[in-house]
Amino acid sequence: MTIYLKGKSIIDCVSAKPINGGVIAVHDGKIQAILEKAPDGARVLDCGNATLMPGLIDSHIHVGEDAGRDESVKQQHLQPDPLRAIRGAVTLKNDLMAGVTSARALGDGQGCVDVIIRDAIERGEIIGPRLQVAAHAIRPSHGTAPEIGIAADGEDEIRKAVRKAIFDGADVIKLFVSNVSRGETYLDYLKGDLTQVSAYTKREMEVAVEEASRCGIKVAGHCIGGKVVQWALEAGLASLEHANLIEEEDIPYFLKYGGYISDPNLILFFDPVRGFESPTIKTHKWNELPSWWHEKVWRAREQTVRVMGKALKAGVKFALGTDLNHTQLWLECKYFIEKIGADNMRALAAVTMDSAKLLGVDDQVGSLEAGKLADIIAVDGDPLADISALSRVKLVMKGGEIVKQKI
Numbered sequence: 001m002t003i004y005l006k007g008k009s010i011i012d013c014v015s016a017k018p019i020n021g022g023v024i025a026v027h028d029g030k031i032q033a034i035l036e037k038a039p040d041g042a043r044v045l046d047c048g049n050a051t052l053m054p055g056l057i058d059s060h061i062h063v064g065e066d067a068g069r070d071e072s073v074k075q076q077h078l079q080p081d082p083l084r085a086i087r088g089a090v091t092l093k094n095d096l097m098a099g100v101t102s103a104r105a106l107g108d109g110q111g112c113v114d115v116i117i118r119d120a121i122e123r124g125e126i127i128g129p130r131l132q133v134a135a136h137a138i139r140p141s142h143g144t145a146p147e148i149g150i151a152a153d154g155e156d157e158i159r160k161a162v163r164k165a166i167f168d169g170a171d172v173i174k175l176f177v178s179n180v181s182r183g184e185t186y187l188d189y190l191k192g193d194l195t196q197v198s199a200y201t202k203r204e205m206e207v208a209v210e211e212a213s214r215c216g217i218k219v220a221g222h223c224i225g226g227k228v229v230q231w232a233l234e235a236g237l238a239s240l241e242h243a244n245l246i247e248e249e250d251i252p253y254f255l256k257y258g259g260y261i262s263d264p265n266l267i268l269f270f271d272p273v274r275g276f277e278s279p280t281i282k283t284h285k286w287n288e289l290p291s292w293w294h295e296k297v298w299r300a301r302e303q304t305v306r307v308m309g310k311a312l313k314a315g316v317k318f319a320l321g322t323d324l325n326h327t328q329l330w331l332e333c334k335y336f337i338e339k340i341g342a343d344n345m346r347a348l349a350a351v352t353m354d355s356a357k358l359l360g361v362d363d364q365v366g367s368l369e370a371g372k373l374a375d376i377i378a379v380d381g382d383p384l385a386d387i388s389a390l391s392r393v394k395l396v397m398k399g400g401e402i403v404k405q406k407i
Ligand SMILES: [Zn+2]
Pocket: 060, 061, 062, 106, 323, 324
């Protein structure tokens, strides 16, 4: 049976302008057509004043971790896998209810919790976004986030780690290519974070891309800044995650090699409630952290605004993600507009069609076009006029099935 979704307007995320009025015909889990009106007697779901648009795509999450908990990131990563899987099931349901119908999970420890959750969603045992997962994040021995990545150094170990991740179910390879750790404490971690230290060599990254691409798999690199930015782009990494300390001279490399900036961490730098400087974060207090950390954050924020704004204007591709701030993709969009200078349509593209292209799934999702999967959301208001409409998701359809309806 065909169902017709009707709203005040439709943003298909491929046309330059929204379609006023109109209906989306959905049949057998797919978008059949966008029509001016439904045929007489058809089954119409009227979403009133809501705007219809493609389901959101979060380019960077972690399944078992959520910034909303009272535990530090590290504590969450170190919880037993069964608990992280249970938490992941809850978190991903929340993501879906916030309109996220696809997401890329970039590292969840060594127990393959992300693979298990992805497959449980595909089998319909739990509900959540369509997932691409990393299975094992790969890091050098001195790399950051030791609790979520397996260590691999040199060409042979990297080949082996990439092959193991693929064997264990990876859809994407995650490498930690910048920043190093010199100890286990939180301060050691902060000392290594937001730096421009290259952790992998160019050759090591080339090897990872070589292994992954033979299997049709892309490589994402945690990459804050430094010489490794240009190496990573030359090596063929599909996305540099965060990229908060990139320099202006890196921009031509993004343009030449086509790599994305993914999950630029805008919530962390700009949001007074969820960001670095929030007084309400329960795991640590900003004012009690050392001044060198404050200075690092402020420097990275200044550089993010200055260089990413230029990168955006120059045509560098962006995909937005939430990392641990699940359900808050709309907030990333808000700061992408307010701080980096994107217009609202570009921000919507960065959480739909552009993200779909990064994930290599733009033939199936990311826009409202005939033949694509019916991943559709209805939001209260017009996100082209006020991006906060994205935070008011009234209806979520995934693959033609309505999983949320508050209309
Ligand atoms: Zn992450």
